[in-house]
Amino acid sequence: MQFSIDGKMLDAGKDYIISGESKGLKGKYRLVKIESIASKNSLGDWSYHSVSKKDLLVIDDSTLVGGGVKSLLKIIEEKKCFGAAGYIELNSVKLTMDVSETASPFFHLIVLKKSFPVTKSEAVINIQNKIIHVMTQNIIGYVKGKRMPDSFIVLTAHYDHLGEMGNSVYFPGANDNASGTSMLLTLCRYYAQKQNQPDYTIVFIAFSGEEAGLIGSQFFAQYPLINLNKIKFLINMDIVGTGEEGIKVVNATEFPNQFSLLQNLNDENHLLKSVQSRGKAANSDHYPFYLKGVPDFFIYTLGGISAYHDVYDRAETLPLTKFNDLEILLKKFIDGLQ
């Protein structure tokens, strides 16, 4: 994996990332600013002159007005990159890695704008990227309830992350989602002790394939090992390693009674700074269950570090500010649900 511009070698993971769906590319390429070949009157209405397969388009997100970079990239893909081999997207804020299930016919590199040399005229690239399908597993355990073993409280957290980019760039995913997995294991250890045996059966699920599109949770919701109608409540924990500003609760507006319970428990016990409400969102593993009619929350912490889907989401810098208080709140909430 190599990428240099006008002789300057850029640092993979810190200066640039390869978009998940990108095609691989090898060789010397001329860099062409999108503004120099295309003009936009309105969205979808372009006039342009073609470039060649030895060119790469450069798209600077900070110079775009209206529409935003996402809609522009969509148009560029529809226009088959105007004949270029692909494009380099300059991001002025941060690099955000993703994984993709589908392959694009174009090269797509995301470069941090401040790492991009001003002279930029030629890039030398040697990057391979291809979609590989792998088998993976959800990991499931349970503690049998003592009073109503056929009713379930389900606790979930995805344990997958983004893996590596090449052999040298590693995305640890401390907050996303080793933190949630740790909370899952912490609660598992607690409820597994005889004196803490719950009234309902508590099911613990560590999902895989979340980052590739909620694959593990979708699979479970489609082929459940328990009766979904018997789930009293499901709590999904994804990114719970900070908490200075409290927590956000996805689906709070969908399940107001349970949300009130959670807020009251927090107030009574002076645990977190805030328990904030959010509507429904298809952004983590609770969602396939929500679509099946299972009442659920997705909880994530607020404040602290902003590392997300990048090489900086590391255990060394994850504060775990309110991890213990969140653990206490979750136990009280689980008790309150039974």
Ligand SMILES: [Zn+2]
């Ligand atoms: Zn996550």
